[in-house]
Amino acid sequence: MAQQRVVVVGNGMVGHRFVAEVVEQGLAQRLHLTVLGEEPRPAYDRVHLSEWFGGRSADDLSLLPSRDFYAANGVDFRAGAKVAAIDRTARTVTCADGSVVVYDQLVLATGSRPFVPPLPGADLPGCLVYRTIEDLEAIKARASGRRIGVVVGGGLLGLEAANAIRQMGLETHVVEFAPRLMAVQIDDGGSAILRRKVEALGVRVHTSKNTQKIEALDGDRLAMRFADGASLETDLVLFSAGVRPRDELAKQSGLAMGTRGGIAVDDACRTSDPAVFAIGECAAHKDRCYGLVAPGYRMAEVAVDHIAAASAPRTFTGADLSTKLKLLGVDVGSIGDAQGQTPGSHTVAFTDSVSEVYRRLVLSPDRKHLIGAILVGDGSLYGQLLTLFQNRIVLPEKVEGMITPQTGGGAKIGLKPSDLPDTAQICSCNNVSKGAIVGAIRDHKYTLVGDVISCTKAGTGCGSCKTLVKDLLHAELKAAGVEVTNHVCEHFKHSRQELYHLVRVHKITTFGELIARHGSGTGCDICKPAVASILASAWNEPVIGRKHAHLQDTNDRFLANLQRDGTYSVVPRCPGGEITPDQLIALGQVAKKYRLYSKITGGQRVDLFGARVEQLPAIWEELIAVGFESGHAYGKSLRTVKSCVGTDWCRYGVQDSVGLAVKMEHRYKGLRSPHKLKSACSGCARECAEAQGKDFGVIATEKGYNLYVCGNGGMKPQHGVLLAGDISEEQVLRYTDRFLMFYIRTADRLERTASWFNKLEGGIEYLRKVVIEDSLGICAELEAEMAHVVATYQDEWATAVKDPEMRKRFRTFINTDAPDPSIVMVPSRSQHRPAFWEEKERQLETVR
Amino acid sequence: MSTAAPAAIRWYHACRVEDIPPWCGVAALIAGRQIALIREGEGEDIHALGNFDPFSRAFVISRGIVGDLGGIPVVASPVYKQHFRLSDGVCVEDAQVSLPVYAVRIEHGDVLVQLSH
Secondary structure: OOOEEEEEEOOOHHHHHHHHHHHHOOOOOOEEEEEEOOOOOOOEOOOOHHHHOOOOOHHHHEOOOOOOHHHHOOOEEEOOOOEEEEEOOOOEEEEOOOOEEEOOEEEEOOOEEEOOOOOOOOOOOOEEEOOOHHHHHHHHHHHOOOOEEEEEOOOHHHHHHHHHHHHOOOEEEEEOOOOOOOOOOOOHHHHHHHHHHHHHOOOEEEOOOOEEEEEEOHHHOEEEEEOOOOEEEEOEEEEOOOEEEOOHHHHHOOOOEOOOOOEEEOOOOEOOOOOEEEOHHHEEEOOEEOOOHHHHHHHHHHHHHHHOOOOOOOOOOOOOOOEEEEEOOEEEEEEEOOOOOOOOOEEEEEEEOOOOEEEEEEEOOOOOOEEEEEEEOOOOOHHHHHHHHHOOOOOOOOHHHHOOHHHHOOOOOOOOHHHOOOOOEEEOOOOEEHHHHHHHHHHHOOOOHHHHHHHHOOOOOOOOOHHHHHHHHHHHHHHOOOOOOOOOEOOEOOOHHHHHHHHHHOOOOOHHHHHHHHOOOOOOOOHHHHHHHHHHHHHOOOOOOOOOHHHOOHHHHHOOEEOOOOOEEEOEOOHHHOOOHHHHHHHHHHHHHOOOEEEEOOOOOEEEEEEOHHHHHHHHHHHHHOOOOEOOOOOOEEEEEEEOOHHHOOOOOOOOHHHHHHHHHHHHOOOEOOOOEEEEEEOOOOOOOOHHHOOEEEEEOOOOEEEEEOOEOOOOOEOOEEEEEEEOHHHHHHHHHHHHHHHHHHOOOOOOHHHHHHHOOOHHHHHHHHHOOOOOOOHHHHHHHHHHHHHOOOOHHHHHHHOHHHHOOOOOOOOOOOOOOOOOEEEEOOEEEEOOHHHHHHHHOOOO | OOOOOOOOEEEEEEEEHHHOOOOOEEEEEEOOEEEEEEEOOOOOOEEEEEOEEOOOOEEOHHHOEEEEEOOEEEEEOOOOOOEEEOOOOEEOOOOOOEOOEEOEEEEOOEEEEEEEO
């Protein structure tokens, strides 16, 4: 069969889904795809757009599995290609730049545009919309240095936009025409709770407000005038009052339209022209346009089936508008007939204005089935309710038990994964059934939720079904007799978090005591260093003291980093990367004297390699004499706080980044943690210190500092997320104290902050609640624990060289002062390196 | 090799028991050979194994963490963490690989190691 030429107009989420479906079905050979995207970049995740303000870049939001995804699959992708006209007779599409593309089949995925009400002044500078990355850039530029932002529209998109405004640190207002927030999805009860929660975050909500006009004030500020005579002064107005389908190209080319706009399509997503399909928000199926991504994805899949003439093509018969969102950190879920408009339906509702939770179930007239639901403040039941709804599962007798507090927060609503039929849809975003998930678990013998998710794609959309996926996995593992534990090792039937808790609560100070009371056997190379780290985090006694020395990995036991030939490297601390000329000279002298290979590290300090065990104390005596301290390069502890030069020298710096870096490094030096900790402090938004790639990092702003946490370089780079913006230096230290101690309390062994964060239920919102709002009431404890560590800091190397008992341990041989004969150096560039095994094998034959 | 004289066997003094911290190892250089002396527990239970780690090819076994796996006393290489049984030097992860094991005798707190050459 000849290759069909398929042209896709639009590269939003749905347009991309179409391409991805073609690739996934292995149709890329048969269908030659040309994708015309108006925006300057390929498709990105518009659902999570507000995370751009939290530090995710446009690249991070990209939907492409890899940068060259389109090219690698033979897709002719053209960015910045705006389509000007369609000629259905000639079957061509003409772009604004005059280029013409021929098609056999055309797919319109043009999406929609934000609706800007026709108000006088709606086009003034400072009146913006929220849809594309370019819109975000315009919003950010406008917000810079300004104070107030108003969002017009209190629906789903409006609240998303309000979150963006708030994340930029502006005083945030939401203006809504209707008497309540999210009038379409939820009822008065839910809306009241939502409003309280949103207002508690400092967002001002103005309902029943009819905006009449916007006026320019002096100094390019704006004033909104309302029908009731009230007005509101602001720096920025963001219209987020719904969207309109982008159907003008289709209209011009004479395709049939829906009665309320949108391109009319049938169940195959075909328009009035059999060679033209329309999918996503621009399409009107049975006169209805869907503004959610899941129905758009379904349409994309259906269109692929029909274009490729699949043997059993799927059809689009309408979509359920159930949705779960986190708006301004507040869970909002709406399922089916949420408003209870079905004649004869029943309602069961539960309001808790103390914990600010609202739940409503809408039951069928015979009370046997769930036909709708609303959840505000706690969305944990969403996945289960959605499953009950979609699969028409017969409800238990006492349905109110499902939403009342005794059982409400948990999973005990009588819905076990095993009760579901294999056809039950678990992930509605990606249309994944229980059968597909269970099949994947069995076929690949998966034991980790992450593997199941990446294989089946379940949970990669809105994420609301992740708990169900986990339950399914655990049920499968249990059935297969696999035990799922997070025990540290065979010697402790506890997780690291539990051991940390036991150590603290029972004031346990030695490994012997812990294993005698809570473990078995004699310990191993897994639990001993883990417990040593816990003891050090909790009590901060010297790690090489007699009590603890035998627990330490060799690096901590010799306070240096073991290299491949059995020698060690030495890294003195250079707080903030600052070093005096005298210290530099001393480093050079020590390196020369002990013949150490010298290298600059990535953390703005100097690493000296090739020291033998017995040389370490002498080397350190010389380093200590010129003011150096241990750099803890060997420990699971704070490494460096890297910095740029900041206001001291830099033309662009807005804060004293070196000063703060030095302060932070001195504060957290020596802190033992589940894994190493890296930090950085940048003096301006140019971010020269790369603070977003660190476990905790600070970027100076005009008003103070932005604190990022849980970033990572290394094997799997990950950007840090914004914990708090425009905060003072004192707040930086306070939040960092709490954050670090919370991480130390709860992380697994050898778990960096980034992986810890990725497993943290509730993500950044939860972390903010714990660390900033003190939702667990533990912040005072965390601060006190950190204060203890800071107050009891001692330089390990200063302690070690002064203590004859400790010093004695730095010997290569217990019975002679002879150096290790196996250590052989060979010249390399202008320095030297350890000989490779082949180079020294012959001479060592006798001593092995 | 076939014509070698009968191996000379002798006991060498390595160190005192208290020179080895409990649950730790030290290295000794005896007759040109590197020996790891490992103290299992707090008493006089001392094991002598080769100090050469066959996986990393560095002389570091004495710097490993001492403990047990399933109740069998082992030392873990500090480089790539393979475990070697203290009783016979056999590697837990790869039974084809083992460390040499030497006889140890304690006399009035002195650690004596038997070597043949």
